[in-house]
Structure formats: structure tokens, C-alpha cells
Amino acid sequence: MLTEVHVPEDVPAAVSLVAAGATIIGGGTSVMPSLNDYGSPPTELVSLRRAGLAGVNIDGTTVTIGATTTLSQIEHEPRLEILNPVVRSIASVPVRNLATVGGNLFVPQPHGDLAVALVALNARAFVLGGLDDPAAALDGPASASNGPAGLLGGDGARTEVSVEELTGARTAGLVAAVVFELPAPGSFKYLKAARRRYNSASLVTVAATITESGGVVTGARVALGGVSNRVVRARAVEEALIGRPLDAATVQAAARAGLAELSPADDAYASAWYRRRVFPVHLRRALLGH
């Protein structure tokens, strides 16, 4: 049951409440279902709705998205066209109007498709407050110059963490924003296979940033959803792609290599067997478009 709902008006107050043990609620789409059963342990919430962490800033090719920016705001942001198919593959309109970018980093698989895309885009997150798992931190406290101006308030310690590491962390202080570089046109690939066209969890989600030069793949960053209890960075797939032409034979070999990285589960949407079986098909469709 809920014992208190704090609605701080600024980031330092939110960070203090998190440090004191309150559970963060962004849009509530992940937190509230477990609280609505009235069987949950006493829980104190800190809502980030008024903390001033919503907004999108694009400076050249550097995109900064405030943690409480909703998935719908991303959907309707013309400068973030590459993320439009990603967010539209997630849940339904009334849920996307609540669900936040920061919250999507922590929802359990087979949900959290935006997190999959952000891993493929090599996104970093700015975290305020302490990390349970200090090994997840890549750099020390960020300086004001590399923090996303206007979205990070307060003078507390800031840590820059890769979204790839963050999605596996137990708790992570308070995510204030995610930052990534817009990829070259055509280099970002995304495909989500689900039971229904709209509003269904992932069977297999593939997100990738692929660069090619001279007829061969020169860079590959591939992330998978729906195939493990967390977002998978498919390094074996990446290695199998690099240095080879992006064609059916290469992708088939990459899919074979990638199978070892999957640890899917049976759930109401599909069996683990089915997910492994269709992974090569969806990797090919994502990377080659057919």
C-alpha cells in the first residue's frame, strides 16, 4: 500500500527523497500496477512529474532527453523521427501519454523497447545520487560542461552511465536525462516482433546502428529485447557483421553466432523455443529490410 506520495517541485528535493528511500515514480505505468493490488509492502513514492526533468534538447547531433519526457512526446517530436517507430511499438496511446523515457530503462523484459533502441544508439544516462552498483559507473561525476544544460538541476553528484550498464543495475539513484548522438541517416535499424501489431510485448526486438564503407560493415552496435531478462548487447552478432558485406549470408552467420547470447524465457506471449527459432528471421528483417 501507498503510505505517502511526494511531488517535489525541483530536482534536489527529489534526489533527497530518493536518498531517504522513497521509490521513484515517473509515469506510473510500471510502478502503479503492483501497488494497485493493495498487497504490496508499505511504499513511499516520489513523483518526478513536477521536478522539471521533461524536455528534448538537440544541439547539433547531440540529443538530450529529460527523464520524465513521455513516450508520446518523443512520438510527436519531429526531430526524433528515428525513434518514432520505436515508441509507437510500445504499449498504447493512453499508456504512452504517461510512460517516461527514464522509466523505460528499468521496466523488465519483454518490455522496455526504447531501452533496447537507446543501447543500440550508445546512449548515456546522467544519474543523480548514489548507485547501488558503483561498477556500473563509467566516469566520475560529470562536470557542468558535459551535463545536459537546462535539464539537470542541483549541485549533487552526477554520474554518467551507459544505458547498457544501467538497464542491468538494481537501482541507480535518479536518472535525470539520456544523451545520444543522432546516427547517420539510414544507419539505425529497428524491428519489434510481437503477437499483435499494436500494444503487445516483445517476442524479439532488434535495434542496431550499422555503418558501412567500401561495401563492408565498418561499425555495428546491436541490441536485443525479448530474448533475456534484460536488454542484450549482441556482441557476437556485431563481430560477425564487421568486415563483411551486409547481405543475407552475413546476417545468417551473425544470427547463428548470436543464438549463444540469447537466454529467452517462456511467457504468455511466446515460448523460449519460439523466440530462439524466430530470432534469425527478425534479425534479417531488421538489418536487411526483408
Place this chain on the structure above:
Amino acid sequence: MRIVNLKVNGVGQAFLARPETTLLLALREQLGLTGAKRGCAQGACGSCTVLLDGEPVVSCLVPAATVDGADIATVEGLADGEKLSDVQQAFLDGFATQCGFCTPGMIMSAEALLDRNPNPTRDEVNEAISGNVCRCTGYEPIVSAILDAAERRREGAKL
């Protein structure tokens, strides 16, 4: 307990909210607006859909304390006296309601779609109501009614 102020269907309302009071519970139990329904309480069925500052949300997932000062629209605010809204009338004329449990949420999702997109395709309607579960109609009469309502609105705008 805290006092929460909302503007609901254009009328200012104030009520005492416990921490566990969701927007849905406040509407139904404190403000007497029982159009929005409690279905799954998980954000999955859409029967509690209302407009929060003009956008459809599943009100079962919104702690009331977090939306103090917001503008809320529910199905009760759509009709003008005895005159139903275009969407409501299209649902009635097109037999898009059977048991009626999903109807208020479905209508609010439709109203929001038509506010944003006056001329949606059938596929855009499908996407807009993908969060609203109906176990009676098979959806086709609902989709057709929303397209009909869009046409009524466009015709009305020409007059």
C-alpha cells in the same frame, strides 16, 4: 491526506486524497463520476481512460496527488444537455456499444484522436484504440463509428 484541486469537465473540484487515491478512484468515489470504469487496474484494459490536460491516460495508474491542478475530461462532460457528442451519437447509431463497460474509455480515446487528427485512416483508429479492450463487439463497429464521427465532425465544421 492532502487537498487536490482539479478542473473536471470545466468545473473546479477540490477533494481530500489519501496516498493510494488514484485519479480513477477520485473521479468515481469522491466526485461521483462513474463513467470511467475500474477494469484491470494495470493500465492494460483502457476502461478507465480519461483526458488529462487533453491527452488520454489510464487513470488507474495516476496517483491523484501527482496531478493537482490538472484539467480532466471524462465521458460525462461530452454531451451538451440532451445532445450527444459526435462520437457518442456515432457509437449509438452504429451499434458500437454492447455491454458498455469499455464504451466510456473507448469514446475518450476516440475524442482525443479526432482532436489531434480530424481525418484518421482506419489503421490510425486501430492504433488509437489499441489500449482499449472490448470483449463484445469485435471492434469493427467501434472503428466504423469513430470514422463516422470523424466525418460528422468534418461536415459539422463546414456548416
